[in-house]
Amino acid sequence: MRPDVSVTDKTRIDRYDPAAIEPRWQQRWAELGLHHTDLRDTSRPRYYLLTMYPYPSGDLHIGHWYIKTPTDAIARYRRMNGLNVFFPIGFDAFGLPAENAAIKHGIHPADWTMRNIENMRRQLRSMGATFDWAAEVVTCEPEYYRWNQWLFLKFLDAGLAYRAMAPVDWCPKDQVVLAREQVEGADRHCWRCGTPVIKRDLEQWFFRITKYADELLRFDGIDWPEPVRVMQTNWIGRSEGAEVAFTVAPDEHQPGGDELRVFTTRPDTLFGATFMVLAPEHPLVAKLTHPAQREAVERYQYEARRKSEIDRLSTEREKTGVPLGAHAINPVNGERIPIWIADYVLLGYGTGAIMAVPAHDERDYAFAVKFGLPIRQVIAPADPEVAARVAEEVARGAAGGAAFVAHSEDEVMVNSGPYSGRTASDGFAAIVADLQARGQGHPAVTYRIRDWLISRQRYWGTPIPVVYCERDGIVGVPEDQLPVMLPRDVDFKVTGESPLKANEAFLRTTCPRCGGPATRETDTMDTFVDSSWYWWRYLSPHKDDGPIDSGLEAAWCPVDQYTGGAEHAVMHLLYSRFFAKALADLGLVHEREPFRRLFNQGQILGADGERMSKSRGNVQDPDELVARYGADTVRLFLMFMGPWDQGGPWSSTGIGGVSRFLNRVWTAVLDPAGVEAGDPDAGLLPPGERVADGERTLLVAAHRTLKLVTAEYEGYRFNTMVAHLMELTNVLMRYRGTPVAGSAAWDGAVDLLLHMLAPSAPHISEELWSRLLEARGEPWRSIHTDPWPAWDEALVAEDTIELPVQVNGRLRDRVRVAAGLSPAEIETIVLGREKVRAVLGDRAPDRVIHVPGRLVNIVVR
RNA sequence: GCCGAGGUGGCGGAAUAGGUAGACGCGCUAGCUUCAGGAGCUAGUGCCCGCAAGGGCGUAUGGGUUCGACUCCCUUCCUCGGUACCA
Numbered sequence: 001m002r003p004d005v006s007v008t009d010k011t012r013i014d015r016y017d018p019a020a021i022e023p024r025w026q027q028r029w030a031e032l033g034l035h036h037t038d039l040r041d042t043s044r045p046r047y048y049l050l051t052m053y054p055y056p057s058g059d060l061h062i063g064h065w066y067i068k069t070p071t072d073a074i075a076r077y078r079r080m081n082g083l084n085v086f087f088p089i090g091f092d093a094f095g096l097p098a099e100n101a102a103i104k105h106g107i108h109p110a111d112w113t114m115r116n117i118e119n120m121r122r123q124l125r126s127m128g129a130t131f132d133w134a135a136e137v138v139t140c141e142p143e144y145y146r147w148n149q150w151l152f153l154k155f156l157d158a159g160l161a162y163r164a165m166a167p168v169d170w171c172p173k174d175q176v177v178l179a180r181e182q183v184e185g186a187d188r189h190c191w192r193c194g195t196p197v198i199k200r201d202l203e204q205w206f207f208r209i210t211k212y213a214d215e216l217l218r219f220d221g222i223d224w225p226e227p228v229r230v231m232q233t234n235w236i237g238r239s240e241g242a243e244v245a246f247t248v249a250p251d252e253h254q255p256g257g258d259e260l261r262v263f264t265t266r267p268d269t270l271f272g273a274t275f276m277v278l279a280p281e282h283p284l285v286a287k288l289t290h291p292a293q294r295e296a297v298e299r300y301q302y303e304a305r306r307k308s309e310i311d312r313l314s315t316e317r318e319k320t321g322v323p324l325g326a327h328a329i330n331p332v333n334g335e336r337i338p339i340w341i342a343d344y345v346l347l348g349y350g351t352g353a354i355m356a357v358p359a360h361d362e363r364d365y366a367f368a369v370k371f372g373l374p375i376r377q378v379i380a381p382a383d384p385e386v387a388a389r390v391a392e393e394v395a396r397g398a399a400g401g402a403a404f405v406a407h408s409e410d411e412v413m414v415n416s417g418p419y420s421g422r423t424a425s426d427g428f429a430a431i432v433a434d435l436q437a438r439g440q441g442h443p444a445v446t447y448r449i450r451d452w453l454i455s456r457q458r459y460w461g462t463p464i465p466v467v468y469c470e471r472d473g474i475v476g477v478p479e480d481q482l483p484v485m486l487p488r489d490v491d492f493k494v495t496g497e498s499p500l501k502a503n504e505a506f507l508r509t510t511c512p513r514c515g516g517p518a519t520r521e522t523d524t525m526d527t528f529v530d531s532s533w534y535w536w537r538y539l540s541p542h543k544d545d546g547p548i549d550s551g552l553e554a555a556w557c558p559v560d561q562y563t564g565g566a567e568h569a570v571m572h573l574l575y576s577r578f579f580a581k582a583l584a585d586l587g588l589v590h591e592r593e594p595f596r597r598l599f600n601q602g603q604i605l606g607a608d609g610e611r612m613s614k615s616r617g618n619v620q621d622p623d624e625l626v627a628r629y630g631a632d633t634v635r636l637f638l639m640f641m642g643p644w645d646q647g648g649p650w651s652s653t654g655i656g657g658v659s660r661f662l663n664r665v666w667t668a669v670l671d672p673a674g675v676e677a678g679d680p681d682a683g684l685l686p687p688g689e690r691v692a693d694g695e696r697t698l699l700v701a702a703h704r705t706l707k708l709v710t711a712e713y714e715g716y717r718f719n720t721m722v723a724h725l726m727e728l729t730n731v732l733m734r735y736r737g738t739p740v741a742g743s744a745a746w747d748g749a750v751d752l753l754l755h756m757l758a759p760s761a762p763h764i765s766e767e768l769w770s771r772l773l774e775a776r777g778e779p780w781r782s783i784h785t786d787p788w789p790a791w792d793e794a795l796v797a798e799d800t801i802e803l804p805v806q807v808n809g810r811l812r813d814r815v816r817v818a819a820g821l822s823p824a825e826i827e828t829i830v831l832g833r834e835k836v837r838a839v840l841g842d843r844a845p846d847r848v849i850h851v852p853g854r855l856v857n858i859v860v861r
Numbered sequence: 862g863c864c865g866a867g868g869u870g871g872c873g874g875a876a877u878a879g880g881u882a883g884a885c886g887c888g889c890u891a892g893c894u895u896c897a898g899g900a901g902c903u904a905g906u907g908c909c910c911g912c913a914a915g916g917g918c919g920u921a922u923g924g925g926u927u928c929g930a931c932u933c934c935c936u937u938c939c940u941c942g943g944u945a946c947c948a
Contacts, residue, residue: 661886
């Protein structure tokens with residue numbers, strides 16, 4: 001038992017010194033292999049907990065801790081709940097910063113990366129996190145990227161990887177192409193360095209993510225945050241409509257007959273199409289242009305191209321365009337309408353051509369007004385009165401230029417020949433059906449999402465395993481010749497071409513098919529390829545006869561819980577879902593969704609409210625805080641700051657409160673009999689309370705706290721979880737030094753407190769627990785292998801309740817009543833209360849609203 | 862513009878099947894204790910009036926529903942994230 005001391009003596013117990021206890025327990029846990037997961041163990045339910053693996057930028061900042069600490073608490077909590085938890089970690093080790101460091105400081109990317117990884121391993125260990133280091137994956141190791149190459153070849157065989165010439169986004173600073181998803185903001189800047197991107201025509205490798213566009217829109221069976229699903233859905237951008245074929249009319253300069261296909265979501269407005277617009281780069285432009293317009297058209301094409309490179313910042317772009325001097329025939333009414341080119345029509349979307357319906361489309365309207373093109377209303381509100389008013393406005397405005405008619409519900413078609421009078425949705429179907437019957441159109445679906453551009457003109461990435469043979473063209477490197485090793489010796493220069501291009505030994509090779517001379521592909525893969533499948537590799541990081549162990553995959557996938565930032569909503573998370581579907585189709589995995597449940601924690605910003613980055617100088621170093629307060633305090637403070645999904649600017653204000661809390665826990669557990677000088681009530685129970693009452697109060701508080709804390713862990717509401725533990729500790733401290741402190745109730749409450757604290761502040765909990773066990777003469781066992789405690793329902797149940805009493809909705813009194821009383825009994829008590837009678841005066845209550853257990857509200861006139 | 866999230870004390874934040882607004886913590890004030898302490902303890906702390914008892918006001922804004930609204934509905938204004946002529 002604990003020493004029996006009844007006077008204050010500060011020297012009697014050790015001071016809480018995290019620096020002394022934390023490394024000791026970390027080492028002990030590692031020795032015991034407490035966090036190594038036996039993946040073959042099927043005796044307990046599995047729990048695959050994944051946190052987004054970090055980029056080894058060199059230093060862990062407080063943001064990493066904010067991401068990882070609560071996730072580690074979840075891992076520990078689930079283990080105490082009896083689950084076989086797999087909680088791996090690794091490094092997203094390829095990527096540009098390493099290469100930029102090489103250019104700037106002359107350090108080889110491999111050395112820079114491995115040195116950073118070493119430091120980050122140390123820092124991650126200092127958190128006391130329970131990562132299973134045996135499963136670690138480092139993506140720049142050949143044993144990892146070899147399988148990137150292997151998967152690439154499978155994709156190539158399956159038609160999921162292809163090479164194409166396309167206008168692509170190019171970052172002039174990083175000298176590299178970017179995937180569409182990696183271009184951000186109105187000014188279209190590089191996601192990594194912020195430089196505005198430009199367009200270049202290049203031949204590049206793509207992954208055919210669009211093949212899965214429809215499936216990616218379904219989120220069946222997965223529990224993901226709504227905002228991420230919305231972002232992905234918007235990014236994929238499915239629109240349903242029709243493709244309609246217009247025929248080019250004969251003119252004196254060309255015979256006509258060419259087909260111009262347009263995509264529209266509103267085929268019901270076809271009668272309102274008064275002109276057509278092609279993208280400036282549309283392939284038929286040159287052929288259709290009238291000689292008299294040739295100069296103007298070519299100048300416009302040149303300008304449009306230049307503009308797409310330079311002048312991207314103007315949001316409110318004035319409509320521009322040039323007529324080709326050619327015409328098309330509207331398939332529904334045979335009308336001849338002029339064909340224009342304009343840069344508001346994009347080649348890459350739909351068919352690169354539109355029918356313009358200026359009366360009902362704002363962009364077409366602006367264009368028509370600017371160039372004096374006809375505007376014809378073809379839909380109107382269903383209500384005749386409203387329709388008449390709109391018609392009048394249109395008639396009046398036609399001269400003034402205000403003829404735009406917005407869409408409305410239940411609108412009907414007008415000025416549309418045989419279709420006039422039908423509802424728009426009815427007409428939509430009818431027109432498409434009629435066009436289809438005549439072979440001039442059909443229903444169609446278009447997507448905004450493009451195929452994933454994976455080529456990168458840089459060194460520090462996975463070489464794309466392909467050679468170019470003079471005779472056989474593009475040839476994949478045979479599987480048995482993998483990996484295509486990244487050579488170590490290259491010159492790091494920013495040239496816009498991969499440094500591999502200058503490495504003759506790498507470049508020159510022979511064709512695996514004909515044995516003739518060939519050159520290697522010198523582009524490397526986007527590092528998002530690495531991160532699109534790493535969680536499968538964690539299961540068997542050293543497997544050398546395939547990327548994924550199918551037996552373990554079947555047992556452990558999909559990932560039960562994934563945690564990470566929402567900034568990857570349309571990059572990493574979309575690519576990963578694509579990989580799951582592609583790999584399932586290749587028979588490599590059995591699940592088509594990778595992550596069953598996703599949680600997006602918030603982001604910690606610098607104190608200035610900006611993203612933490614070295615260049616801004618606003619990074620908070622956790623090592624400093626750990627040295628001063630200990631890992632447990634830092635962990636708990638990050639969890640206590642606010643809701644985990646919220647994040648916010650960093651501020652260490654208040655960390656002292658958490659530190660104080662742990663010191664109080666320390667004091668309460670090790671020195672229950674002690675009292676503090678300066679406390680006038682030291683050693684005294686609250687007035688009128690007996691020891692037995694105090695014991696019960698304490699035990700009730702502990703069990704109620706356990707019930708609450710359990711729910712908070714389940715819901716990842718760590719800030720309120722910590723608050724409950726603080727409250728319980730405050731109750732303990734109130735009884736410290738009193739006879740209650742020596743009781744079994746006290747010991748029970750302390751045991752519960754330590755177990756509840758264990759997942760979040762693992763070191764202090766383990767330390768205090770070991771001391772308690774020793775004092776009780778029990779053999780040591782880790783608190784982290786103990787089961788999560790169960791609360792006693794009898795103690796949790798309330799025997800008396802406090803009811804607020806309102807009169808006309810305003811709080812006037814509170815009464816404490818026994819829990820079992822009938823509503824009538826309670827109302828009698830309430831109406832007899834002095835304060836209530838004073839407010840009521842001589843008025844009789846009109847109504848008494850009594851919500852059992854919640855409140856009583858007396859209504860009087 | 863459009864889509865999404867959110868506006869609560871001096872500060873971080875609690876509380877939403879509608880039911881005591883401000884838990885917990887920071888900060889601040891006063892007192893106690895200590896050789897000393899940017900240590901510990903006790904009490905107080907939304908704002909206004911008041912010695913007090915007590916009263917009034919209060920969850921971005923204005924309205925509505927209700928016995929009762931931080932919570933539900935509508936208006937407006939701000940902040941953050943996504944998206945940018947997607948036909």
